[in-house]
Amino acid sequence: MKLVVQVKLLPTTAQAAALEATLRACNEAASWASEVAFENDVKNNFALRKLTYNQAKARWQLGSQAAQHVIKKTCNAYATLRANLRAGNLGRPGSKRYRKATEKPIVFRPEGAQPYDDRILSWQFAERRVSIWTVDERVKDVEFTASPEQLTTLALYRKGESDLVCRDGVWFLLATCEASEESLNMTPVDFLGIDLGIVNIATTSDGEIMAGRELNRVRIRERGLRKKLQKKNTPSTKRRLKKRRRKEARRAKDINHKIAKHVVAEAERTGRGIALVDLTGIRERVRLRKPQRATHSGWSFHQLGAFIAYKARRAGVPVVYVDPAYTSRTCAERGHIDQANRVSQAWFACRNCGFVDHADRNGSRNIRARAWELWRRGAQSTAPAPPQRSDGRGGAGRKRRITASDARCASPAL
Incomplete structure (x- = not known):
């Protein structure tokens, strides 16, 4: 099952400045890509990549992987918006809230989360350090900390993307883990x-x-x-x-x-x-x-x-x-x-x-x-496994942090 472990980064002043510049550049690029997607009515990842990939790399000095994640983040935001509109979460068609959400492109916050994969983020669990890509250069030896239980889960089960997040000047990495499950007890005593x-x-x-x-x-x-x-x-x-x-x-x-x-x-x-x-x-x-x-x-x-x-x-x-x-x-x-x-x-x-x-x-x-x-x-x-969710306004697709969706009982009515 998928879990998301939150670890706290302990960057130096120079490392924190590089991370902040990276988040701002990625979210500015995502907002620009969102405008392109809105004007051309292109919300598909591969189609939008043809329109924005080269310019995003050149204009904001993004690496190849970072540029692809920025474009994918934009498409995920519009997919979430469509799902909310279908579900009626933004009011009825024609309402003020509905029009506000659909009549202009999505804008990403400067400090919105940015996803990283294993090509641009590497973990050294024994030393409790990470090496992470930034717009300036690759920043190595960034310290991180977490509880012993979280560190164990991270070392054993980490797999997939991680999100870089900044909250009130404190830096975090939200790491996806594929944790093992025990077999279901089909004969409970009560x-x-x-x-x-x-x-x-x-x-x-x-x-x-x-x-x-x-x-x-x-x-x-x-x-x-x-x-x-x-x-x-x-x-x-x-x-x-x-x-x-x-x-x-x-x-x-x-x-x-x-x-x-x-x-x-x-x-x-x-x-x-x-x-x-x-x-x-x-x-x-x-x-x-x-x-x-x-x-x-x-x-x-x-x-x-x-x-x-x-x-x-x-x-x-x-x-x-x-x-x-x-x-x-x-x-x-x-x-x-x-x-x-x-x-x-x-x-x-x-x-x-x-x-x-x-x-x-x-x-x-x-x-x-x-x-x-x-x-x-x-x-x-x-x-069931927790569904993947995308944040329509705040950046990367967010996974539930150490949670899962509700269990539902497929049972006859009382």
Whole structure:
């Protein structure tokens, strides 16, 4: 399966200047190639290469491989734009947003990512250094660092292109890896149900609560700070908001990774599968008051499910998605369904048999039972490889960083 490992580069001042000049030259060339593609209505890689290859090399001092990657990056951006238009992500045809996206060529940011292949980027894993092409000359002995786990993955499985990225003056390489997978466990002894919620991000059918009230206190405090900054609406507060947004996204991703890692490790250790709820379209189905919307939509549960899916796929743990309908109102002991069973956010008390339990644990037990029933009726765990995505505005085609697409359960309806 494909993984993307992020390593941090530690260039000297001169090396960083050469890398910055390279990114700017490549993205200027990509913006120019985008104009040519737009004016001539040529979005095919080989056809656009005939129109732009020689001039891009001469005008921006690009090497042969770099020029080809620039042209390919441009075509990938237009392919992504077409996909978004077909999917309706940019509004209906004729709308203001639709016209804005289609009536002018794509422009690449000066610091947009640039792809490298093995001809213009070489790795020395033992010395933790890379040799990388730039518009000035080939820069050798650029140091890099990463966690021990990432370094091991990189040394064993690196294969394919790498993207050069600069964020806030810090340089990174996003390296593609072809990691091995364990064979899928087709005889799980049971399933580990995961209930996703707002107060408690994830609760297992074993009764373990992960990322609960303490995290929510931090999120509420940060939301209040965002409101204060948004009211000021000055250039400095906008810069601070941008910085805080990235920080909060990194924190959420880190927590999702930790939850997914723990869940998969527990399922693998006990020989169980993982049961998740299918939340597709939940935001469109649920109507909320304005004060509730930020809380309801403030966490990336899709990202958490994707992390669990790819980690489970790599460990050989089956993943089954079930319908979440009435899981919070159903008694996990006797199956009695009643809205009054949910006496509060935290507690569940069955009106029929008197069973009392933590509400999220009761819901996760119902999810586990549904997944087990589906598995016995012939459902299969499917965790396809993550699709390749292209960034329409920001440069190179981006691959998911240590993630995979959702596992989907090919099962009959309940």
